[in-house]
Amino acid sequence: MNSSDPSDVGGDPQFHSTDDFALRALVHASQNITGQANVAFGPATLRIEVCGSVLSSVALDPLRHAATNSTLPADLLLVMIDGKDTGIDGPPLDKFAVLHDRGAQHGGIGSRWTTLTMNEEWNMRCLIDADKRQAIAWIADASTAPEWVIYDQIRNALHWLSYGRDFGLFHAAALRLDAVGCLIAGKSGSGKSTITAAAIAFGFDSAGDDFVLIEGTTVPSVHAIFDTIKLDDKSLARFPQLQPFVRNPWRRPKDKAIVHLFDTGRDRIASGFPLHVILHARLTAKHQSRIVRSAPSDAFLALAPSSLLLLRGQGKQVSANCAKLVRCLSTYAFEIGTDIDAAIAELAGFMHGLKQ
Amino acid sequence: MFGRDDVFEANLPVTASENFAGESVVIHFERGTYFALRGSAGTIWSLLQKPTSIAAIVATVKAQAPQPPTDFEATLTTFIAKLVDHDLIISSLGTPEPPAISAEAIVNLAEPPDLEIYTDLVELIAMDPVHESDLLTGWPKPPHPGTRET
Numbered sequence: 182m183n184s185s186d187p188s189d190v191g192g193d194p195q196f197h198s199t200d201d202f203a204l205r206a207l208v209h210a211s212q213n214i215t216g217q218a219n220v221a222f223g224p225a226t227l228r229i230e231v232c233g234s235v236l237s238s239v240a241l242d243p244l245r246h247a248a249t250n251s252t253l254p255a256d257l258l259l260v261m262i263d264g265k266d267t268g269i270d271g272p273p274l275d276k277f278a279v280l281h282d283r284g285a286q287h288g289g290i291g292s293r294w295t296t297l298t299m300n301e302e303w304n305m306r307c308l309i310d311a312d313k314r315q316a317i318a319w320i321a322d323a324s325t326a327p328e329w330v331i332y333d334q335i336r337n338a339l340h341w342l343s344y345g346r347d348f349g350l351f352h353a354a355a356l357r358l359d360a361v362g363c364l365i366a367g368k369s370g371s372g373k374s375t376i377t378a379a380a381i382a383f384g385f386d387s388a389g390d391d392f393v394l395i396e397g398t399t400v401p402s403v404h405a406i407f408d409t410i411k412l413d414d415k416s417l418a419r420f421p422q423l424q425p426f427v428r429n430p431w432r433r434p435k436d437k438a439i440v441h442l443f444d445t446g447r448d449r450i451a452s453g454f455p456l457h458v459i460l461h462a463r464l465t466a467k468h469q470s471r472i473v474r475s476a477p478s479d480a481f482l483a484l485a486p487s488s489l490l491l492l493r494g495q496g497k498q499v500s501a502n503c504a505k506l507v508r509c510l511s512t513y514a515f516e517i518g519t520d521i522d523a524a525i526a527e528l529a530g531f532m533h534g535l536k537q
Numbered sequence: 538m539f540g541r542d543d544v545f546e547a548n549l550p551v552t553a554s555e556n557f558a559g560e561s562v563v564i565h566f567e568r569g570t571y572f573a574l575r576g577s578a579g580t581i582w583s584l585l586q587k588p589t590s591i592a593a594i595v596a597t598v599k600a601q602a603p604q605p606p607t608d609f610e611a612t613l614t615t616f617i618a619k620l621v622d623h624d625l626i627i628s629s630l631g632t633p634e635p636p637a638i639s640a641e642a643i644v645n646l647a648e649p650p651d652l653e654i655y656t657d658l659v660e661l662i663a664m665d666p667v668h669e670s671d672l673l674t675g676w677p678k679p680p681h682p683g684t685r686e687t
Contacts, residue, residue, distance in 0.1 A: 501555075
């Protein structure tokens, strides 16, 4: 450790090493929290402490459904820092290799890995030390970054927390109707969000439209992470009832509108329900939709690559988790036609059939 | 170029693969590419999980199959070249082992190997690099132009 007084967080914004940055960030956070929450996603708990008013709102609002009053220690402390708001600079990348004290950083053989993820476009860095149960996410300016950049850090922390645990994160939507749960897999643009929004309007419950946490028990159960639905302008136009709840009306043209389900009604967010089937979604040009039995390998193709590549790191574990899930659930192809209402009717009929 | 005696093995450090009833899916998590291996491709991929060579595979197939598939060696060589191109297998310093091939797999080898290539997620890798550290390398090193670290 080569820092000077760690409480002197304002005088020397250029940190000398990653360890120096981590120490000062944690000290600063303990003294300057603008937002905090204890959240539980099934078997995983986080304590999130945020420094920065804009960042507090963006980071914590999508997690209100998961807030817990538990006084038990969280599995991981995630400190989130807005560099512009706090004056704390991020760790300079060019000093990592030179100044890192390898011996001190890693406790020894068997130590779980640490990781640094970066979003270079938005100058965001997330330092995770699973051994110490700490993660520090730093962003240069939260007021200019799209929300998903900030959500990614929470997702990333949960992902690293899942290492060696009996849960995993999956790139999929999850819906429940009459006690039957389904996972809808598919890469971005395959219709997961539109189907989720339409299904909620129909009467389904949702545990998420993009990423969900699944506990790998005999019957897998799914937990909501974020309460968001992300819709492009065309899809948003289908749901005028959601328009007043859009959080980012001044978004960039390529960004999707974000709606917090918690704002529209807490009871729409379901968590901890069992899954029975995986549907892999695909948009078609046909009017009607259909759901047909498919090979497990097709479901895996829809679920695993995007989960693995979006989560980053621990690739073999993500792949194994996806395979385990695919092997214990029935797999179907959901060919989504242009008539979304008909697609939801098809899905509802299918799930009623499963219940019987 | 490579020869029939060159030794290869699956590039396990950067790939994850799963098999579902004979069909394999392989994900290259450094490049962001992923692959569906159909026909006999999944069987050949399974043979490459340990160091082996084209010569060793062909010899084993000939010894076990009453009627080896026509042009099997040429088909295998072409498929191996594709796997090399996509960095799914790499040269190995290991000793080539005669692969263990089940009777079911021998039958499957009569089908042509089909490698379905997906590149739609490659951009995810480029836009959001991850830098992991381990006991040997310590904290991440800064990225160098044109390279990416994991």
